[in-house]
Amino acid sequence: MKPDQYDFIVIGSGLAGLTFALKASAWGKVCVLTKGEVSDSNTSWAQGGIAAAVGEADSWELHERDTLIAGAGLCDEAAVRFLVQRAPDAIQWLMQVGARFDIAGSTLSLGREGGHSRNRIVHHADKTGWEVERAMVAAVRAESNIHVFQHAFVTSLLEQDGRCIGAVAEIDGLGEKRFTARSTLLATGGCGRMYQHTTNPRVATADGIALGLRLGAKVDQMEFMQFHPTTLFHPQMRSFLISEAVRGAGGTLRNHLGRRFMYDYDPRLELAPRDIVARAIEAEMKKHGTWCVYLDTTHLQPETLRHEFPTIYDRLREIGLEIEKDWTPVVPAQHYSCGGIVTDLHGRTSIPGLYAAGEVARTGVHGANRLASNSLLEALVFAVAAAEHSKDDESPSGADGVATTVKSIPEAESVRIRRSLQRAMTSYVGIVRNNEGLNLARRSIEDLIRDYDSVSASPISAHPLETHNLLIAAREVVSGAIERTVNVGLHFNEDLPAD
Numbered sequence: 001m002k003p004d005q006y007d008f009i010v011i012g013s014g015l016a017g018l019t020f021a022l023k024a025s026a027w028g029k030v031c032v033l034t035k036g037e038v039s040d041s042n043t044s045w046a047q048g049g050i051a052a053a054v055g056e057a058d059s060w061e062l063h064e065r066d067t068l069i070a071g072a073g074l075c076d077e078a079a080v081r082f083l084v085q086r087a088p089d090a091i092q093w094l095m096q097v098g099a100r101f102d103i104a105g106s107t108l109s110l111g112r113e114g115g116h117s118r119n120r121i122v123h124h125a126d127k128t129g130w131e132v133e134r135a136m137v138a139a140v141r142a143e144s145n146i147h148v149f150q151h152a153f154v155t156s157l158l159e160q161d162g163r164c165i166g167a168v169a170e171i172d173g174l175g176e177k178r179f180t181a182r183s184t185l186l187a188t189g190g191c192g193r194m195y196q197h198t199t200n201p202r203v204a205t206a207d208g209i210a211l212g213l214r215l216g217a218k219v220d221q222m223e224f225m226q227f228h229p230t231t232l233f234h235p236q237m238r239s240f241l242i243s244e245a246v247r248g249a250g251g252t253l254r255n256h257l258g259r260r261f262m263y264d265y266d267p268r269l270e271l272a273p274r275d276i277v278a279r280a281i282e283a284e285m286k287k288h289g290t291w292c293v294y295l296d297t298t299h300l301q302p303e304t305l306r307h308e309f310p311t312i313y314d315r316l317r318e319i320g321l322e323i324e325k326d327w328t329p330v331v332p333a334q335h336y337s338c339g340g341i342v343t344d345l346h347g348r349t350s351i352p353g354l355y356a357a358g359e360v361a362r363t364g365v366h367g368a369n370r371l372a373s374n375s376l377l378e379a380l381v382f383a384v385a386a387a388e389h390s391k392d393d394e395s396p397s398g399a400d401g402v403a404t405t406v407k408s409i410p411e412a413e414s415v416r417i418r419r420s421l422q423r424a425m426t427s428y429v430g431i432v433r434n435n436e437g438l439n440l441a442r443r444s445i446e447d448l449i450r451d452y453d454s455v456s457a458s459p460i461s462a463h464p465l466e467t468h469n470l471l472i473a474a475r476e477v478v479s480g481a482i483e484r485t486v487n488v489g490l491h492f493n494e495d496l497p498a499d
């Protein structure tokens with residue numbers, strides 16, 4: 001089969017992928033492959049906003065300091081500086097593309113989130129991601145050099161003499177198609193679906209991690225899995241996120257007795273970094289044997305709640321919760337993967353021709369813990385850097401690359417295997433870990449991989465391939481957690497000595 005030839009291939013249509021596509025379209029033909037509708041992405045779900053030191057009393061130095069503190073000594077300092085210094089320009093660029101952010105008077109309205117020493121969260125009410133994705137999709141659609149294939153599930157990358165030269169996708173209505181290009185960007189987002197409870201949408205199945213690993217790309221720090229402290233505890237709306245900005249606006253956490261328990265855990269109270277708040281909630285639930293804790297917003301102005309958090313306000317009202325009168329039941333859930341495919345300041349992976357940006361990448365900016373609202377920023381800044389670097393890449397000499405494929409299995413078997421994986425990850429590789437649990441998780445993942453391999457092959461379908469990708473990525477999370485012998489940032493193993 002003769003491949004379609006482009007200059008750039010982008011896998012994924014969240015903020016990282018579409019940013020790269022828009023930038024690279026100035027230098028050549030871009031093909032965007034995305035497995036759902038174009039806006040199916042973690043990006044569309046982001047609520048709080050994008051961190052940038054654009055306020056009068058703020059500076060990139062302060063943003064840098066806060067990012068390094070959150071990262072607990074494991075950030076790559078050069079990457080952090082690269083990120084925070086480019087943040088104001090990145091916001092400007094997004095506004096030029098068409099994103100509308102909230103304004104206070106004549107300047108941007110800036111929210112506050114945990115771990116930030118200044119108000120610096122640029123936002124669009126509580127649906128910043130939706131607005132950013134809307135603007136990016138509109139800009140991409142207007143660009144004739146970009147061709148978007150929706151429902152195009154990338155099953156493998158193409159390799160030629162140790163270089164990535166493209167990708168293979170299974171496209172609804174077209175079947176299998178090969179694409180070649182001088183540069184390929186992995187922008188496949190997160191891996192939350194390896195857990196039972198996650199804020200991530202269905203598409204977050206670690207595909208990019210597994211695609212990269214199969215080509216030999218270096219992956220690191222997958223053990224640093226961020227759990228969002230406050231997702232709704234409700235049978236009909238599982239894992240709906242209650243943005244950190246609600247705590248930033250003054251929302252307080254209470255246990256079932258009404259006690260504001262953060263006083264017992266951290267002087268920064270509800271605005272301590274996420275891992276500390278999430279661990280405090282888990283400890284409080286264990287201590288009292290309760291299923292959840294509560295977010296109290298009853299002392300805030302109803303008008304403020306309605307105006308600043310319209311999505312949260314309306315969604316909770318749909319299930320009978322009036323946040324100006326009721327406490328909202330909340331629990332932590334998997335939210336963000338800090339680790340991923342290792343990249344440099346140009347978004348380059350260890351494989352020539354292959355770039356990665358956004359949540360799939362490990363740029364070094366998050367270290368052991370991501371500072372809130374630094375991830376959309378990271379997706380933007382590093383996708384721009386990758387596009388700028390890739391303009392000088394050379395085209396592949398031939399088109400007959402080797403595909404690194406995995407077999408598909410029947411969907412019923414895939415559902416069974418995925419559920420077992422999610423149970424193991426949730427039970428043993430959550431907020432608080434221990435040696436026995438991690439070893440059990442390792443054994444169970446190896447068994448599940450063997451199980452997958454032993455089932456007979458069936459026609460290609462996305463669910464099983466995603467399940468295989470989740471297994472491969474989960475193995476990295478667990479091995480990273482076992483190898484990490486000191487508690488730091490998001491990794492907390494109760495069997496390790498306290499320092």
Ligand SMILES: Cc1cc2nc3c(=O)[nH]c(=O)nc-3n(C[C@H](O)[C@H](O)[C@H](O)COP(=O)(O)OP(=O)(O)OC[C@H]3O[C@@H](n4cnc5c(N)ncnc54)[C@H](O)[C@@H]3O)c2cc1C
Nearest residue numbers: 012013014015016035042043048049154189358359373376
């Ligand atoms: C509920 C929620 C709230 C959040 N709030 C914030 C916030 O306020 N601020 C902040 O900075 N961050 C926030 N985040 C995190 C942030 O949204 C993500 O880290 C960021 O959007 C990732 O962007 P991305 O472009 O890397 O990936 P995504 O936006 O997830 O896009 C990935 C794309 O890859 C596609 N894809 C995946 N696999 C394949 C495949 N095999 N073939 C083809 N296509 C594929 C997907 O369909 C999707 O289009 C939030 C996340 C969630 C879930």
